[in-house]
Amino acid sequence: MLAVHLLIIALILWWIRFLWSRRRFYMLMLQLPGKMGLPLLGIALEHLIKKRGMTFRSEFMDKHGSTVLSWLGPVPLLVTRDPTIIKDVLVSSECINKSSHTVSAMNNCIGFGLLALREPIWSVRRKLMNPAFKTNVLLFFFPILNDETKKLVTLLDTFIGQGETDVLRDILRWSFRVSIKTTLGSDVHDDENFKNNKLMESYQSIASIVTLNTVMPFLQNNLIAKVCGIEKRRLKDADLINTTLKNIIDKRLKCNSENTSLHIPNTVINRAIKLYRDGDISYEDVASECSIMISAAFETSGLTVWHTLILLAMFPNYQDLAYEELKRVFPTREDFEVTDEDMQQLTYLDRVVNESLRLLPAIPFLPRETSEDFRLSNGILVPRGVTIGIDIFSTHRNPDVWGSGAGTFNPDNFLTENILERHPYAFIPFSKGKRNCIGWKFALMTAKLGLAKILRNFEVGTTFRYEDLEFVDNFVMELAQSPKLEFKRRG
Ligand code: HEM
Known part of the structure; x- marks a missing residue:
């Protein structure tokens, strides 16, 4: 009895x-x-139940204020859509790390690449990888982008007269091919898993496991993952990805770099292999960096193009304005090549893409974690170990910043005079600060080039109503129902 007491x-x-x-x-x-x-x-269970209603966070913040506190498992989760607080977080050196749950979920699935690294390793790796995103490297990708988009336009041409079609998968396949070829080079052409789309499916499956593991960290436990059948799926997909990457990397390593290095651009794989040869990163890091780039690039870029097409189909008057600009820059529809100079002239398309990234940001939520105690500009002390969720989706629809029309599509939000009036952290589709998206310039280049070719060739329409869009809470933006699009040939 005493023992029990x-x-x-x-x-x-x-x-x-x-x-x-x-x-x-x-x-x-x-x-x-x-x-x-x-x-x-x-709130893990509530998240699952309300998964389809991402707006529930915005509604909660409409009622209680733009910065709120909730709990993800035993860890406090401070969520904000207030640009001033967002700036505090994104410029501070105490909030550079992603949340531990996200990091372990990513490491478990894709390896230790830039996206998931923590300080002090992250800042060293970021400096090492930055040269792969310099303008001269990106310009080298124009032929790949033109060529892949030409194939997509040829495919979309077959949908003319077919009524409304679900094209999300085709657009994702296009952006996957672009990401794979720009990251890994042309060696990937002959790979069976690339040709039969298994590689892309494995990347998508791994991304969904990362989301599950982040929201329900207990799924990272091996035993629980095995019982739920997740572990088997994870191993199968990770194995397919790693085998493909290893083949390509090994083939590259066998080439004698000394003879050709002057002609090889600093693309991600070339840069990572150079760093490995110089002893700066390990062999596993080469594969992780390539894999992380592909994961970070393809769904986000593909979704951005798809979202823009959907929105322009729902708001045809803005599509007409975009088309007028495209017709001016590319007078003939047939098989034109887009150059960097052409892109500079597409200023209305810039506004359209930004507005699409505002309403449907490809990454709707950023989880960071405080590595030290850190005081916000409103005086609140956030202790070490708290997850700070920057709610990009709600920030971009915050009526305090965007006014009463915050929820509607209006590219004029990005007229220079309107941009100057707004808080610079009110629009953050690529995040901001030291740890922003390393590929943001390439992402915009890909999306704009893809859209330029599609919209110059086709008029897109849909009967799906903007008001009926439902947003699923996910690592990348997901719509509960995919609006279908109808394609008509332009003159
Ligand atoms: C429209 C397309 C894209 C969007 C909306 C997007 C958005 C983002 C966001 C919000 C972050 C998180 C930054 C943070 O934690 O604060 C990020 C990180 C990252 N993105 Fe992108 N991204 C896009 C395309 C790309 C592309 C094309 C690439 C590569 C080719 C890329 C590579 C990365 C990498 C490697 C990181 C991690 C950076 C780091 O932690 O240092 N992204 N992106």
Whole structure:
């Protein structure tokens, strides 16, 4: 009996110690409105139930303020859509790391690449990889972009007269081919898994496991993952990706770089192989960096093109304005090549793409984590170990910043005079600060070139109504129902 009493007392003391060690989290909770959710699970279950209603966070913030506190498992999650707080976070050196749950989920699935690295390793790696995104390297990709988009236009041509078609998959295949070829070079052409789309499917499957593992960190436990059948899927997809990459990397390593290095541009694979040869990164890092780039690039770029087409189909008056500009720059429809100089002239298309990235940002939510205690400009002290979620989706629809028309499509939001009036952190589709998207210039170049060719060739239409779009809470933006598009040939 005495032993039982002692055990209970020990448990109570342990519990008090546990709560005491977390007192700073609870202090933060007292200063911010929000929801606790269930013990240990936090809002994980609610997230699953409300997955289809990403707007529930915006609605909560409309009621309680633009910065709120919730719990993801046992970890506090500060969520914000306030540009001033977002700036505090993105410029601070205490919030460079992604949240631990996201990092372990990514490492588990795609390896230790730039996207998931933590300080102090991240800043060193970022400097090493930056040269792969210099303008001279990006210009080298124009022929790949033109060539792949020509193939997509030829395919879309077959949909003319077919009524409304679901083209999301075809657009993702296009952006996957662009990402793979620009990241890995042309060696990938002959790979069977690339040709039969298995490689792309494996990347998509891995991305969905990363999302699951982030929202429900307990799924990262090997035993639980095995019981749920996730582990088998993860191993199969990771194996397919790694085998493909290893073949390509090994083939490259066998080439004698000394003879040809002057002619090889600093693309991601070439840069990573050089760093490996110089002893700056390991062999596994070469594969991880390539894999991370492909994962980070293809769905985001493909979705941006798809979202823009959907929005222009729903708002045809803006599509007409974009078309007028395209007709001026490319007077004939047939098989034109887009150059960098052409791109500079497409200023209305710039506005359209930005507006599409505002309403449907390819990455709707950024989870960062405080590595030290850190004070926000509103005076609130955020302790070390708190996850800070920058809600890009809600920030881009924050009525305090974008006014009463925040929810509607209007490319004029990106007229220079309107941009100058807004807080610079109110529009952050590629994040901002030191750890912004390394590929943002390439992403915009890909999306603009793809859209220029598609919209010069076709008029797109849809009967799906903008008001009926439903947004699923996911790592990349997901729509509950895919609007279908109808294609008509332009003159
Ligand atoms: C429209 C397309 C794209 C969007 C909306 C997008 C958005 C983002 C966002 C929001 C981040 C997170 C930054 C943060 O944590 O603060 C990010 C990171 C990253 N993106 Fe992109 N991205 C796009 C395309 C690309 C492309 C084309 C590439 C590569 C070719 C790329 C490579 C990366 C990498 C490697 C990171 C991690 C950077 C780091 O942690 O240092 N992204 N991107």
